[in-house]
Amino acid sequence: MIRMPRLAATALVAVAAIGLLAGCAGRAVAHPAPSATALPTGITAWLATSPETAPSIVTSTSGQEAYLVVRNDTTQPIVINRVRIDDPRFLGLGYRVGAVSSSVAAGEEARIAVQLPEMICDETGSAATAAAEALTDASPRATPAATSAASATVSVGFALGAAVGVAYTPLDDPNGVLDSAYAAQCGAR
Numbered sequence: 595m596i597r598m599p600r601l602a603a604t605a606l607v608a609v610a611a612i613g614l615l616a617g618c619a620g621r622a623v624a625h626p627a628p629s630a631t632a633l634p635t636g637i638t639a640w641l642a643t644s645p646e647t648a649p650s651i652v653t654s655t656s657g658q659e660a661y662l663v664v665r666n667d668t669t670q671p672i673v674i675n676r677v678r679i680d681d682p683r684f685l686g687l688g689y690r691v692g693a694v695s696s697s698v699a700a701g702e703e704a705r706i707a708v709q710l711p712e713m714i715c716d717e718t719g720s721a722a723t724a725a726a727e728a729l730t731d732a733s734p735r736a737t738p739a740a741t742s743a744a745s746a747t748v749s750v751g752f753a754l755g756a757a758v759g760v761a762y763t764p765l766d767d768p769n770g771v772l773d774s775a776y777a778a779q780c781g782a783r
Contacts, residue, residue: 633761634754636668640766641679641748642705643774658710658778659691660771662748665703672698676751677706679765683776686711710772715780746772 633639642661662679666672674696679688691707698704746765752758767773 631761632763633750634668634672634752634757636666637672637752637754638665638667638766639663639748639750639763640768641708641746641771643769643771658775660688660708660710660775661705662690662708662750663703663705664696664698664750666698666700668754669700670755671700673753674698674704674706674750675753676749676760677708678749679708679710679746680749681746681765681772683713683772684711685714710775713776713779 640663642663660679662677664672664674675694677690681688688708688710691709696704696706746767748761748763748765750761750763752761765772
């Protein structure tokens with residue numbers, strides 16, 4: 595009778611050892627921690643008005659769209675996930691439209707559609723002004739007309755090789771897309 599408990603104990607130790615070894619073998623390889631404040635070297639991004647950089651912004655049924663152009667001058671493909679554009683003149687944020695992610699091959703560029711929110715116009719009684727006043731934030735805001743696209747930022751979620759991160763960077767708007775959107779929504783008021 596003494597042999598039976600000893601056999602059970604030995605079997606239990608063997609099962610536990612196999613479980614520990616299996617647990618160690620199944621662990622995922624550690625990935626680099628999310629980063630950063632800038633896009634990786636060799637990756638550039640700027641705002642354009644349409645897939646072909648036409649002189650006017652695209653108006654869809656849900657508002658105005660612009661395109662974030664991402665150029666990959668590295669030797670590896672980059673995957674672009676989240677895209678968010680922020681500007682002090684926005685009533686909300688600009689977000690990516692459509693696909694969840696885009697792969698940009700080395701030496702290529704991609705145009706990612708971004709839905710622009712309504713603009714906060716000056717205090718002439720516009721819908722944006724009324725909506726802005728309805729916000730619970732009672733802190734004073736600068737007059738949006740005095741702000742330019744130079745203060746706009748973009749955040750881009752990306753994966754490039756083993757690096758995974760979110761870049762927060764000033765938005766390059768060489769064609770004045772955001773200024774044009776502001777003028778289109780607020781200029782006639």
